Amino acid sequence: xxxxxxxxxxxxxxxxxxxxxxxxxxxxxxxxxxxxxxxxxxxxxxxxxxxxxxxxxxxxxxxxxxxxxxxxxxxxxxxxxxxxxxxxxxxxxxxxxxxxxxxxxxxxxxxxxxxxxxxxxxxxxxxxxxxxxxxxxxxxxxxxxxxxxxxxxxxxxxxxxxxx
Numbered sequence: 222x223x224x225x226x227x228x229x230x231x232x233x234x235x236x237x238x239x240x241x242x243x244x245x246x247x248x249x250x251x252x253x254x255x256x257x258x259x260x261x262x263x264x265x266x267x268x269x270x271x272x273x274x275x276x277x278x279x280x281x282x283x284x285x286x287x288x289x290x291x292x293x294x295x296x297x298x299x300x301x302x303x304x305x306x307x308x309x310x311x312x313x314x315x316x317x318x319x320x321x322x323x324x325x326x327x328x329x330x331x332x333x334x335x336x337x338x339x340x341x342x343x344x345x346x347x348x349x350x351x352x353x354x355x356x357x358x359x360x361x362x363x364x365x366x367x368x369x370x371x372x373x374x375x376x377x378x379x380x381x382x383x384x385x
Contacts, residue, residue, distance in 0.1 A: 224243065224361075224362070224365055225243050225244045225247070227358075228240055228241075228243055228358055228362060231354060231358060232355075232358070233351050233354075233355065236280070236355065239276065239277065239280040239355075240277070240355070240358065240359060240362070241273045241274070241276075241277060241358075241359045241362040241363060241366075242273055243362045243365070243366060245269075246266075246269060246270060246273065246366045247366065247369070249265075249266050249269055250266060250366065250369060250370055250373070253266050253373075254373050258373065266370065270363065270366065270367065273363075274363060277355075277359045281352070281355070281356065284352055284355075285352070288345075288348060288349060288352065291345060291348075292345065295338070295341055295342060295345055298338055298341070299338055302334045302335060302338055303334070326339065327339055327340065327343070
């Protein structure tokens with residue numbers, strides 16, 4: 222699968238506009254090479270990459286603040302929720318080896334305060350994982366586009382190490 226399609230397939234749909242515009246940068250690079258890679262055009266390409274990085278960074282900082290606030294709220298709920306009433310139900314989620322199985326634990330604690338907290342923590346974990354994927358995809362996009370830039374004939378400025 223081509224990288225541009227991979228970005229679209231792995232992207233969180235609500236965040237589509239926040240990812241590096243890899244396709245747009247590829248088009249700029251093609252135009253740069255086709256026009257002979259002049260210094261002003263190369264600077265424009267560099268500025269475009271930096272603008273994309275800035276866009277991703279601003280979005281990440283915003284989401285990071287939201288996640289931090291949600292995490293603090295979850296921590297507060299965990300410390301305020303008595304676990305003793307759910308303890309016996311949780312014991313039924315143990316497997317043969319004595320370890321808790323998450324799916325069994327969730328179903329055993331369904332409808333309890335502890336079950337709600339576990340559901341909230343699982344939902345929070347999925348959000349954090351989406352942010353991790355967002356960072357990885359965007360980092361890879363910058364690495365790939367700068368590598369493509371640096372491979373082109375006639376381009377003297379090497380961006381890959383400057384950007385990363």
